Amino acid sequence: MIPPSVLIVDDEPDIRELVEITLSRMGLRTNAAATLAEAREHLSRQSFDVCITDMRLPDGSGIGLVAEIQQRAPQTPVAVITAYGNAEAAVESLKAGAFDFVSKPVDVAALRKLVDAALRLRGPRPPARESGGELLGEHESIRQLRELVERLARSQAPVHITGESGTGKELVARLIHDRGPRAGCPFVAVNCGAIPNELMESEFFGHLKGSFTGAHRDKAGLFQAAEGGTLFLDEVAELPMHMQVKLLRALQERRVRAVGAEAEVPVNVRVISATHRDLAELVQAGNFRQDLFYRLDVIAVRTPPLRERAGDIPLLAQRILARIAGDAGHAVAPALEPEALDELRRYPFPGNVRELENILERALTLCDGTCIRAADLQLRPATSVADSASGLEQQKEDLERQAIREALQKTRYNKTRAAELLGMSFRSLRYRIKKLGLDRE
Structure with missing residues (x-):
């Protein structure tokens, strides 16, 4: 040979x-x-x-x-x-x-x-994942996403995935891992918003026994757990500023230091991050480090919302129903009546594919066992969903606008003191004032 x-x-x-x-x-x-x-x-x-x-x-x-x-x-x-x-x-x-x-x-x-x-990369490609772990659909956005996954699997570049909640960001990250040379090594997923601030450094980099109260034994961090494989940082926008600094160093140096340790150790990990928020906007507002964004967003990937590819809903619904029915012990999955399919196509799906799964699971429980009718879906009217979403966003902006006005009035329009009062940076306050139109009042 x-x-x-x-x-x-x-x-x-x-x-x-x-x-x-x-x-x-x-x-x-x-x-x-x-x-x-x-x-x-x-x-x-x-x-x-x-x-x-x-x-x-x-x-x-x-x-x-x-x-x-x-x-x-x-x-x-x-x-x-x-x-x-x-x-x-x-x-x-x-x-x-x-x-x-x-x-x-x-x-x-x-x-x-x-x-x-x-x-x-020269070896045989890993087999496709089981049903429920595929990028299903024939819409052009999904076809392009599947092609992009194949290309990214051949690289070690950091990838940042953006998209609404429920659009399959973690699935895309897993497919990039599974189709690449790291497939035989761990895929470690972590929700950055679910880790308490005081434990974050220990969770990411590990700690030595006795390094702080409650550290009764040595513990490997997420980077060490993902050695040779992929570390998926979901909701990376939730990282506090002090961890953004430490994460940036780990990415640049490819070395980490456990809490209580004197020396750094090398790590061989590919990092894929994701968030439903706009990182570029957070950078502009001063809430996310520009240098870390530059390092994470080497290649950007967008997962399309379900409402942009309504034509894929029948295929998705069929596969989801087959999986749910199989898990529930049903020999055959019930069919969706034409009226039910029409209802699903018209629905805006603010929760995307995850919401479709929940709707179908509920409908499977409510239906007669052979077919799912429109009434079994229990969908809210499309207009009320859109109106409530926009109304909620407007309420949030109104509350934020009022809080900033009150802080400025209390501090006699000293923006530095107002920012301290609101618990945000001066740069962030200046950005929110402009975004909310308060600079024109």
Whole structure:
């Protein structure tokens, strides 16, 4: 069997030699180039299983080589060597399509893991997940999302998933994990809004016995639990500012320090984040760090709401009913009457696919066992749903507007003191004043 081949592109002889020796000891064939021109010459003569290139080369940029290989041989993963601490270059390379990056000075263990992961992309693809774990539908937005999942599975770039509650953000994250080279390693999901602030650092990075009251034993954190796999940070917008700083460092350095520990330990984890909120808006308001947003949002993915793809509802309903009926012990799932299907198509689904599941589970209980009628769905009129949603949003804005007015009046329009009174940053208050139109009063 012919061993895999790797193209190494770097103008520093010491780094080329280190990478060549490391990969040769892994049983791989290597070819080395000191310039882009030499690399192109190698690529014109043969194909490679992996390419590792420096960011800066005498006759151009490694980013350009990434783009060229993406065009000529999109199945070849390309890793980029970046200068230590140059987070912008690392993010730029991932956005250009690089599989992953490694920082100088090159860590041999990290390099081995990176190449192992890249080579696993050559193997057979993992089987599709069971019913209930698929991106079902034929709407163009879902077709594009399925294609994007396949592409992202071949990368190690951080992914940020946005979408309304119930649109399947965690499902998308799981599929990216399951279809990629990390599939055999853990997928660890955490809701960032569900962890108490005082326990957050311990939960993420672990702690040593005796490091604080109640720490009766050593405990591994979420990063250690996801070693080799994927850490899914759901509702990442809920992270407090002090944890945003620590998360940013963990992502940049790929190392974490447990509470009470003296030394950092390396971690090999891909981070996928998600939220139903607008992170860019939170950054502008001063409630989310711009540098962390830049690091998380390397590749953005949007999960479409169900109301945008109403034509997929019959297929989704059929599959969901089959699963629910099977779990309940029914031999055959009841059918939806045409009137019931029409009702579902017209319904706006503020809770999206999750709400569809709840509606069908309730209808299965209420129906006669053979078919589901429109009355069994117990849907609220579509207009009242939309009106109540917009009305609730208006009430929230009115309450916020009134609270800001009162705080400004109490502090004689000293915005710094008003922000302290409201428990928000000055920048955030200034943003809310403008957004709510209070600056025009």
